[in-house]
Amino acid sequence: MSLLEIRNLSVEFDTAAGPFRALAGVDYTIEAGEVLAIVGESGSGKSVAMLALMGLLPDTATVTADKMTFEDIDLRSLSAARRRKVIGKDIAMIFQEPIASLNPCFTVGFQLDEALKTHTSLDRRQRRDRVIELLTAVGIPEPERRVGAFPHQMSGGQCQRVMIAIATACNPKLLIADEPTTALDVTIQKQILDLLTGLQRDHGMGLIMITHDMGVVAETADRVVVQYQGRQMETADVLTLFENPSNPYTKALLSALPENATGDRLPTVADFARDYAKETQAGTEARP
Amino acid sequence: MSDAILKVRDLKRGYEIGGGLFSAPRLLHAVKGVSFDVERGTTLAVVGESGCGKSTLARMLTMIDAPTSGSIEIDGTPIDIARSGITREMRQAVQIVFQNPYGSLNPRQKIGAVLEEPLLLNTSMSAAERRDAALAMLAKVGLKPEHYGRYPHMFSGGQRQRVAIARAIMLRPRLLVLDEPVSALDLSVQAQILNLLADLQDEFGLTYVFISHDLSVVRYIADKVMVMYFGEAVEYGTRDEVFENPQHDYTRTLFAATPKADVASIRARLEKKKAAAG
Amino acid sequence: MTDTPTPAVSVEAESRNATRQMLAEFWFYFSRNRGAVVGLVVFVTLVLVALAAPVVAPHDPDMQYRDSFLTPPFWSEGGKTAFLLGTDAVGRDILSRLIYGARFSLFIGLVVVTIALTGGIVLGLVAGYFRGWVDTVIMRVMDVVLAFPSLLLALVLVAVLGPGLVNAMIAIALVLQPHFVRLTRAAVLAERSRDYVVAARLAGAGNLRLMFKTILPNCLAPLIVQATLSFSNAILDAAALGFLGMGAQPPTPEWGTMLAEAREFILRAWWVVTFPGLAILITVLAINLVGDGLRDALDPKLKRS
Ligand SMILES: Nc1ncnc2c1ncn2[C@@H]1O[C@H](COP(=O)(O)OP(=O)(O)O)[C@@H](O)[C@H]1O
Ligand SMILES: Nc1ncnc2c1ncn2[C@@H]1O[C@H](COP(=O)(O)OP(=O)(O)O)[C@@H](O)[C@H]1O
Ligand SMILES: [Mg+2]
Ligand SMILES: [Mg+2]
Numbered sequence: 001m002s003l004l005e006i007r008n009l010s011v012e013f014d015t016a017a018g019p020f021r022a023l024a025g026v027d028y029t030i031e032a033g034e035v036l037a038i039v040g041e042s043g044s045g046k047s048v049a050m051l052a053l054m055g056l057l058p059d060t061a062t063v064t065a066d067k068m069t070f071e072d073i074d075l076r077s078l079s080a081a082r083r084r085k086v087i088g089k090d091i092a093m094i095f096q097e098p099i100a101s102l103n104p105c106f107t108v109g110f111q112l113d114e115a116l117k118t119h120t121s122l123d124r125r126q127r128r129d130r131v132i133e134l135l136t137a138v139g140i141p142e143p144e145r146r147v148g149a150f151p152h153q154m155s156g157g158q159c160q161r162v163m164i165a166i167a168t169a170c171n172p173k174l175l176i177a178d179e180p181t182t183a184l185d186v187t188i189q190k191q192i193l194d195l196l197t198g199l200q201r202d203h204g205m206g207l208i209m210i211t212h213d214m215g216v217v218a219e220t221a222d223r224v225v226v227q228y229q230g231r232q233m234e235t236a237d238v239l240t241l242f243e244n245p246s247n248p249y250t251k252a253l254l255s256a257l258p259e260n261a262t263g264d265r266l267p268t269v270a271d272f273a274r275d276y277a278k279e280t281q282a283g284t285e286a287r288p
Numbered sequence: 289m290s291d292a293i294l295k296v297r298d299l300k301r302g303y304e305i306g307g308g309l310f311s312a313p314r315l316l317h318a319v320k321g322v323s324f325d326v327e328r329g330t331t332l333a334v335v336g337e338s339g340c341g342k343s344t345l346a347r348m349l350t351m352i353d354a355p356t357s358g359s360i361e362i363d364g365t366p367i368d369i370a371r372s373g374i375t376r377e378m379r380q381a382v383q384i385v386f387q388n389p390y391g392s393l394n395p396r397q398k399i400g401a402v403l404e405e406p407l408l409l410n411t412s413m414s415a416a417e418r419r420d421a422a423l424a425m426l427a428k429v430g431l432k433p434e435h436y437g438r439y440p441h442m443f444s445g446g447q448r449q450r451v452a453i454a455r456a457i458m459l460r461p462r463l464l465v466l467d468e469p470v471s472a473l474d475l476s477v478q479a480q481i482l483n484l485l486a487d488l489q490d491e492f493g494l495t496y497v498f499i500s501h502d503l504s505v506v507r508y509i510a511d512k513v514m515v516m517y518f519g520e521a522v523e524y525g526t527r528d529e530v531f532e533n534p535q536h537d538y539t540r541t542l543f544a545a546t547p548k549a550d551v552a553s554i555r556a557r558l559e560k561k562k563a564a565a566g
Numbered sequence: 567m568t569d570t571p572t573p574a575v576s577v578e579a580e581s582r583n584a585t586r587q588m589l590a591e592f593w594f595y596f597s598r599n600r601g602a603v604v605g606l607v608v609f610v611t612l613v614l615v616a617l618a619a620p621v622v623a624p625h626d627p628d629m630q631y632r633d634s635f636l637t638p639p640f641w642s643e644g645g646k647t648a649f650l651l652g653t654d655a656v657g658r659d660i661l662s663r664l665i666y667g668a669r670f671s672l673f674i675g676l677v678v679v680t681i682a683l684t685g686g687i688v689l690g691l692v693a694g695y696f697r698g699w700v701d702t703v704i705m706r707v708m709d710v711v712l713a714f715p716s717l718l719l720a721l722v723l724v725a726v727l728g729p730g731l732v733n734a735m736i737a738i739a740l741v742l743q744p745h746f747v748r749l750t751r752a753a754v755l756a757e758r759s760r761d762y763v764v765a766a767r768l769a770g771a772g773n774l775r776l777m778f779k780t781i782l783p784n785c786l787a788p789l790i791v792q793a794t795l796s797f798s799n800a801i802l803d804a805a806a807l808g809f810l811g812m813g814a815q816p817p818t819p820e821w822g823t824m825l826a827e828a829r830e831f832i833l834r835a836w837w838v839v840t841f842p843g844l845a846i847l848i849t850v851l852a853i854n855l856v857g858d859g860l861r862d863a864l865d866p867k868l869k870r871s
Binding site for chain 3: 350351352360376378379383384386388391392393394398400406409410423433435437438439442452455461489509521545
């Protein structure tokens with residue numbers, strides 16, 4: 001049994017310009033203890049997919065799926081609020097903007113404590129110890145002193161560490177990281193990625209790593225889903241994907257990496273995009 | 289010996305920060321004395337983490353802010369905006385492209401007006417001539433004539449960055465400062481913009497100061513590389529010198545932290561993981 | 567790519583298309599707010615009625631019908647269908663006076679907002695753009711104005727200038743002005759360090775161009791919302807001044823003045839106070855609803871691309 005299984009997920013938004021299909025039939029499967037990377041350009045529907053799963057989309061969105069189960073719980077039959085209650089402890093999520101995801105009015109210690117209060121039955125003392133323990137685990141120096149710090153007193157990397165601490169506070173079975181390092185410098189990115197994969201390994205969590213950066217995929221993933229304009233282009237394990245990608249989009253994307261450059265101009269995905277646009281306009285869905 | 293279009297010597301810039309009601313302002317040195325030359329038609333890449341003073345340097349080079357001390361010379365002309373202000377010639381010599389394509393275009397200005405503004409303010413061209421120049425420039429940066437009348441929010445990030453580049457070269461500058469021009473863009477779009485920059489460099493003989501935090505991009509585009517760390521240039525040399533044989537510890541840390549997307553390193557990582565698990 | 571129309575034609579067409587698309591998008595977000603649409607309908611009706619007052623009003627507003635003092639509305643006992651909403655103490659038709667009064671109220675709103683907006687924008691732009699001592703001086707003066715209860719200050723101003731509709735409008739405009747100054751200044755502060763402003767400066771734009779052509783259009787959204795709210799405020803304040811005898815002078819059919827004249831008959835003839843009061847209420851409510859809708863449509867934070 002898979003940890004999370006989603007089949008044929010589609011999301012449509014009601015917008016000024018009429019209905020907009022942000023996701024058109026994507027499938028995700030993740031096993032316990034696996035790192036799945038979802039990679040795609042901005043606007044390819046990566047975040048929308050995860051928000052749909054968590055029931056966090058605005059009510060202008062229509063979500064449909066053939067199957068959406070988390071450990072045998074059918075999520076489709078639950079209302080959004082009920083769903084968050086059921087899976088809130090087992091699925092945690094961290095976002096791209098670490099400083100914006102923390103509440104600026106409360107200390108990080110308080111925010112961690114809140115997370116523990118809602119999802120566990122620990123008493124005050126135990127919670128306090130657990131907060132220190134968590135902050136230590138995510139590598140915040142001097143955690144005893146830092147519990148009283150406000151988010152603006154910490155750097156972006158430290159805020160992301162706190163977010164990770166909050167997300168992992170209740171030992172979730174699945175952690176969704178939505179571009180967790182996009183706003184951070186490479187040296188900090190490296191630390192955060194190491195931290196995430198370390199925690200994932202130690203706790204045997206499932207980890208969904210959403211990113212647009214092929215380097216992050218290469219450094220973290222076991223399996224990869226490549227997404228383009230709301231459609232799934234390719235699913236493969238990471239080595240296969242980089243060694244011999246089967247989908248033309250993946251091929252184009254990998255050859256656009258500057259480190260793979262051969263001539264004095266980079267190959268781009270423009271040709272692919274043009275063909276793709278034609279194909280989808282003709283009505284033939286380019287699904288691999 | 290060389291044909292340096294830009295000569296920078298011991299450039300410094302401090303910001304006064306803090307200084308509330310009860311405390312004296314503190315001086316923060318954002319750029320602590322950097323020196324470099326850029327030769328005509330080449331690209332100098334400036335690398336470093338956020339906060340190390342790259343944008344501050346860019347703003348001094350493009351005469352947005354005046355340096356605290358030090359000298360900038362463009363094509364043999366010393367630049368000192370604090371004393372002499374900016375002349376039309378100086379403005380035509382250097383232009384800038386900003387990182388965030390969403391913030392650098394006026395949301396209430398149509399693309400045509402964006403491109404024509406520099407011409408309107410600096411030349412005596414007629415409206416029809418300006419329009420022709422703008423349309424020609426649109427074609428040059430890979431946009432279509434029908435984009436002329438649209439507003440910025442109708443464009444994607446990559447298209448906006450094309451517009452920003454087009455605006456910067458409307459006055460045919462000799463030196464273009466690019467402050468993280470591809471950092472906010474997707475990989476595929478990044479490749480297109482890098483190609484566009486290479487095309488424009490060939491066509492107009494442009495000189496670039498290319499600011500970035502992405503080493504793979506720098507390695508691809510640069511002739512010379514300067515690594516900055518807390519306002520100081522810790523490494524400065526040709527691309528091959530810097531990448532083959534980094535001198536400073538920080539440069540090595542930076543290299544080690546950059547994700548590697550080649551098959552060999554993925555394989556090594558998976559092996560290691562398997563070993564740890566098994 | 568399939569067809570390449572001659573550039574000249576397509577450039578013009580696209581330019582118009584782009585403008586039309588902006589308007590369409592604006593209307594989409596505005597019309598999502600039901601209350602705003604209702605408010606707009608009421609407001610537009612009001613404007614039309616005011617414009618066509620001589621045609622739609624059944625009677626001359628100043629005509630005194632000696633045979634029907636304090637006639638109740640037509641549905642009450644003793645009412646006449648000739649006077650749908652009844653007559654006042656000197657026999658003038660209330661409906662006609664209300665219809666003509668709409669002209670005054672809308673005129674007051676328009677003039678006050680125009681004066682306050684223009685002054686507020688100029689002062690706010692100067693303060694926010696130049697900062698330094700100019701900013702300090704302007705903002706401290708505005709703080710002083712804001713420190714007075716607004717109606718009281720308006721009263722004092724009218725007392726100095728002398729009672730009358732024009733002076734009342736000037737006084738109200740002065741009282742409302744600081745809100746616009748503050749709002750403009752805040753928006754200018756947020757915009758002036760944005761990259762597009764720096765880029766325009768690098769392109770050679772001078773201070774005036776930067777202020778009015780580059781920055782100002784991007785600050786208009788909150789100002790437009792505030793303008794609608796001030797429009798209704800102006801009507802209210804004008805009515806209050808009129809009621810206190812400091813605004814429009816009788817026999818002007820201004821709503822506040824009508825209320826003031828009717829004061830002594832509140833207990834005997836409910837209609838002489840109720841209908842002007844209702845007219846003010848409905849107008850103010852409609853305009854505030856429109857303001858709400860404008861906020862929805864103009865605030866980029868509430869939108870998604
Ligand atoms: N609330 C919304 N209303 C309308 N469109 C939306 C909304 N949220 C996202 N979208 C659209 O859905 C698409 C996918 O967005 P997203 O999943 O955020 O992309 P990303 O892959 O960068 O995370 C985008 O085109 C975006 O504009
Ligand atoms: N206007 C300013 N006032 C005060 N400090 C500033 C200002 N601009 C930048 N700084 C500081 O100067 C340093 C360098 O900033 P910047 O040049 O923007 O870095 P980078 O572009 O490399 O990320 C940072 O520590 C930043 O906080
Ligand atoms: Mg996203
Ligand atoms: Mg910067």
